[in-house]
Amino acid sequence: MRDTEAALERLCDRGAEVSAHYVISPSGQLMQLVEESLRAWHAGAGSWDGQSDINSRSIGVELVNSGAQPFPEPQMRCLEALLQGVMARWQIAPHQVIAHSDMAPERKEDPGPRFDWRRLNRLSLAVCPDGMGDDLPLAPSLDAIGYPQASAEKRLQAFRFRFHPTAQGDEGVADRCRAAAVAAAFRAVRP
Secondary structure (H helix, E strand, C coil): CCCHHHHHHHHCCHHHCCCCCEEECCCCCEEECCCCCCCCCCCCCCEECCEECHHHHCCCEEECCCCCCCCCHHHHHHHHHHHHHHHHHHCCCHHHCCCHHHHCCCCCCCCCCCCCHHHHHHCCCCCCCCCCCCCCCHHHHHHHHCCCCCCHHHHHHHHHHHHCCCCCCCCCHHHHHHHHHHHHHHHHHCC
């Protein structure tokens, strides 16, 4: 959405059949649109780590940002505070905090490569480990991380958005090594 007003208009339009529990403006203003105990229509079709119907098992947070610009400091601070509360209330582990592009790589690209996942990782609000692993086949690593089945191109794009945002072009050794390291980190934190 181009701005907060447009985002709220769309998310509150019954005909659009899309909503979210929370919206955070670039200035850090937090707006709750749906009670956490109720289902919102923020995720749509998709899955993560073998779980489908993400709408029924998640809290949706929309950040007003086109994805082409950095996420402002006030917005990130507000998100961090919100995540701390939501994760505590619902016993959500950091590896369960995902992006739209993670759960629906064929349809979604947000929040995109400019979102600071490493910042959330440092605060134990998401998983985005540093480092590289062995040069292993990409698809099994993406499966182990939790990505749903999709075209190889879209899965690679979703992975890069979150874990390797500077990568471009065709799949390379760096993508495979990065994915192997991330997969190992996800295996380590899942029960």
